[in-house]
Amino acid sequence: MLQSPAMSLRSAQAPQAALSHQPASRLRWLMISLAFLATVVNYLDRQTLSIVLPAITEQFHLTDVSYSRIVSAFMLAYTIMNGISGPLIDRLGTRLGYALCMAWWSAAGALHAFSRGALSFGVFRFLLGMGEAGNWPAALKVVAEWFPVEERALASGIFNSGSSIGSVLAPPLVAGLALAWGWRAPFVLVGLCGFLWLALWWRLYYTPAEAQAESRRAPMPAWRLLRTRWVATFTASKVFSDPAWYFYTFWFPKYLSTERGFDLASIGKYAWIPYLTAGAGNLVGGAFSAAILRFGMKPVRARKLSVVFFAALMAAAIPAVLAPTAAGAIALVSVATFGYTGALANLLALPIDVFPKNTVGSIWGLASMGAGFGGMLFALLTGWALKHYSYVPVFFGFGVMPLVAAAMVCTLPATVAGISDAAGEATPETGR
Numbered sequence: 001m002l003q004s005p006a007m008s009l010r011s012a013q014a015p016q017a018a019l020s021h022q023p024a025s026r027l028r029w030l031m032i033s034l035a036f037l038a039t040v041v042n043y044l045d046r047q048t049l050s051i052v053l054p055a056i057t058e059q060f061h062l063t064d065v066s067y068s069r070i071v072s073a074f075m076l077a078y079t080i081m082n083g084i085s086g087p088l089i090d091r092l093g094t095r096l097g098y099a100l101c102m103a104w105w106s107a108a109g110a111l112h113a114f115s116r117g118a119l120s121f122g123v124f125r126f127l128l129g130m131g132e133a134g135n136w137p138a139a140l141k142v143v144a145e146w147f148p149v150e151e152r153a154l155a156s157g158i159f160n161s162g163s164s165i166g167s168v169l170a171p172p173l174v175a176g177l178a179l180a181w182g183w184r185a186p187f188v189l190v191g192l193c194g195f196l197w198l199a200l201w202w203r204l205y206y207t208p209a210e211a212q213a214e215s216r217r218a219p220m221p222a223w224r225l226l227r228t229r230w231v232a233t234f235t236a237s238k239v240f241s242d243p244a245w246y247f248y249t250f251w252f253p254k255y256l257s258t259e260r261g262f263d264l265a266s267i268g269k270y271a272w273i274p275y276l277t278a279g280a281g282n283l284v285g286g287a288f289s290a291a292i293l294r295f296g297m298k299p300v301r302a303r304k305l306s307v308v309f310f311a312a313l314m315a316a317a318i319p320a321v322l323a324p325t326a327a328g329a330i331a332l333v334s335v336a337t338f339g340y341t342g343a344l345a346n347l348l349a350l351p352i353d354v355f356p357k358n359t360v361g362s363i364w365g366l367a368s369m370g371a372g373f374g375g376m377l378f379a380l381l382t383g384w385a386l387k388h389y390s391y392v393p394v395f396f397g398f399g400v401m402p403l404v405a406a407a408m409v410c411t412l413p414a415t416v417a418g419i420s421d422a423a424g425e426a427t428p429e430t431g432r
Helices: 005-016 022-051 053-060 064-092 094-114 118-132 135-146 149-181 184-204 209-216 222-226 229-250 252-258 264-270 273-294 299-320 326-354 357-388 391-409
Strands: none
Touching (some): 022 118, 022 149, 022 184, 022 229, 022 252, 053 118, 053 252, 064 094, 064 135, 064 229, 064 357, 094 118, 094 135, 094 184, 135 149, 135 357, 149 184, 149 264, 149 326, 222 357, 229 252, 229 299, 229 326, 229 357, 229 391, 273 299, 273 326, 326 357, 326 391
């Protein structure tokens, strides 16, 4: 009987398991590349609507307020399911949990092609948010299962750079498909990409032997995790950090259209630039903290310093809205997106540094609930501000909020009382 590549890899590894971790070590880059590709698909699905929005607005007469409600429908589902998908993936395991999430959101993305107005877009956007919520808890478990402490921020940056690459690819790809075959075609074709990834993932992924024992233990209940000051503060910080990225994802193409006079072709030509710098931020953010660790700084402190540095760059959003040219606005927003992903690469690694592997999906799911609530609230406030004022207070707000989030992250303790740390030892909630 033929063996799958994953089975063959496990068989080849088994005789050496007691002697060396080298086979799994070499495979960690393959596994993180799968999470990277999943994140690319995630953002292609997520960005498609904002790219084709000019055509949809013309056909269905969408207003800023109705679009903000569609965005909020996505964020509502995303928020709710983050609290469910993280613990669920911890219980089901990385392989099955990631597969189910991809299948759900790919089907939901394709269903957008059948929309007939704001209500149906809202329904399908809600379904998309339900599935996409599982990507980050699942990908973070890949990092936890395969990577040592000194590589975790870099590995997190690699998989999270898929969001940037997906956002880079989306404008030219989606705009090109829409111009050639109409706005419905991109939704179907991007959905099919997800099912292609699913076949590859199911054939290749497995949990390494070194992580299986910990991963099989029953995870700590989410309610107990949320009662710790660490998780509560980390979750609250995400309320203020992630809405800025959601703004750039959902609203920046629209800003270029309404405020800078870009048509669909121009959006396809230029709107990818801030997402390219975001991709660089993921890698630079991971490398930044890795370099600090080599100088002997403790992991949690290195992550905090990195978060503060990159969050400060996000204040570039403030002068962006005042820039006299579209090129200047795009350049400054590109600095802000670089800062966001540089900070996020380190935020992704933080829970793995402090908590056991079998809880990181739950912790990131809870934190992403905070991000979802913040994203939903600030999406509605964005629509309201645009109706009554302009983009100026919106950009100012999203330039300041990341600094609030970074200040909250700085208060996180290095260990948590009654919780096993990454080495499996219970530690008191003291120190930084």
